[in-house]
Amino acid sequence: MESSTLIIVLSLSVLISYAFDLFSSRFKTPSILLLLVLGMLVRQATDYFGVQVPYVNTILPTLGTLGLILIVLEGGLDLELHAEKLSVLRRTLLASLLSIVGATLVMAGILYLLLNDSFFHCLIAALPFSIISGAMAVPGVSGLTSGQREFVVYESAFASILGVLAYNFLLLSESSIWSAIWFFTRDTLIMAVTSAVCCFLLLYLIGRINHRIKFLPIISVLFLVYAIAEIYHLSSLLLILIFGLFLNNTELFIRGRLSEILKNDLFEKELDQLKSLTAEGAFVVRTFFFLLFGYSTVPQELIDTDALIVSGLFIVVILVWRWLTLRLTYPGVWRPLLWIAPRGLITILLYLNTPENLRLLGFREGIPMLVVILSALVMMGGALGKTTEVSEPQRL
Template structure:
């Protein structure tokens, strides 16, 4: 039985790799194919009478590690200098404004139509407001450079802001001035710790001479992230800062103390770390969506009762996104189509306490919104292939202007 499971997992990972390769040509997102494959596996096991253990407890663990690796991979690829400041500002505004607007609208709708408590409604609304970097970042690999950078920044900010917002509401039963002060202190503490841990990790990466050096590094990064999560601190902030620092060492020559870290050698080591992170991210992300697909039931996907809600939420997501991008003078095509819900949506939904769950927001609604936003994103992926060089230059000017 063990041998059969290992063979099956290997075959599934190879199929996931083929899905990843095919995305560039077919524009069919690998996440949709992975969910379908996972669901097909479940149906196959049912028809063959194969008993399977309950994998649901694995989902949050794999999801959190996947989220960490995805943000780290994306931030390692980003180039940051003074010229990128307008791009970073625009991506920050385009992530935070839709989250707040959509959360307020959905909270009002859930409270009014479901007669739910406002806090429970808000907690259920937040997971639906966050762009999933797990889906967005891999999708834009073949976009023009400016659009790709914008989406990486925006989706990473969205994940961080979404988690912060969710934790703020869940850990503060009463929201007042003191809760905001505590929240501000938590962010400040995490910023300071992020810079300290980043320097320490960079020093270790430079000094470890053992042939095994990246495994302990990745373990330490994961440990710091989960300790900060346990302490209710925004650990993704640390991941973003670490990735930006290691990915932009050659641009920090003007900083004197950087020379003590031997930046040239450290840059080479950071590139090796990046390659390992890319490989690990693929495996974890593929396994997560396969597992989530495996845990889906047909009635959850085809639930007609939640369909009006999921379509309405999808419509609000698109409307608010287009409106915000228009105000920020950001081209709608192709980045306007990149607003998927996915891994982070599932993680936050699974984190909802049973006492705060509401009937309207269930697994069916979450799955349907993920599918609708992913299909919509495919339109953006198709449009990106039709953009010529002059259009790319125009997009870059508007994003960085």
């Protein structure tokens, strides 16, 4: 492919994704769903003209990891750890924990009954489907109250972290649960200390770098530390979350003389620039990830009877368990939040990164795509229903 053609394709992809985003906010249609459909249509067109996109299966996990880092960083930069937020933090943390533990156990039980493989393999296969996608959920609550939006933002941020930590713990526990507890605790503590050191160092650099290129090197350092930690199987996502929380809540950690050393007068403005850069970077990475994932999907896998049955059962479990969780954790009007339970990038990424020796025998390849599509359609239906409820009194 010529360089000019490649530039045209990449530019058009971003512009189309941006148009989908605008369309999504107006017509309550998840933009990620439109990207998946576009990717599948592009696959049909390239097959028709005999064009092959190379290295798709190699690029997908890398894009997914970059997107996960940016999404978690974006979520951390949105979380405020003030005293008045403690109640929301407790409720959303509990909601995320209940959702991941409960939904994983129920879905693993279904897989165990259907496929009769080891329950451990069923747990690993089910866990990715218990994690709500912030990239899809947060735009879907734009029409709800501020309290409902805040609940979803915090819940999805916690779910990303807890889900990945739980997944890493399961991988460690393959041989022994006690050794897994020891290694997991040790690695988490090491990562927490490393994260604290990196936070102070990076904050110092933010205040001292006068070059017009400031945040890209800092984000690159985060990527570098994350990748090194991943090689040694450390809880590297903690670094990203802690860094985001640290920057957005520096008044809790940096006080007195230390504040004069580490922060400058332009810090708040620079923080807004970092948030903007992170959001736009996550948007670009997410665009190409879902386009390529749609492109890599085999249409026949989406009409497989077994895949459709399992995906439908997963959606029922997700909604029923969400109903129970909201009844326990959300004190206000929870019904509009019932339908906000989409699965997205983290679900797909964890599924793709599952080691071959731990994959569930008989698990259909089309299930992740079907669950993402069906959960997005459920969210869209809930949003349209909410719009109808709001508009009906106005007509009367």
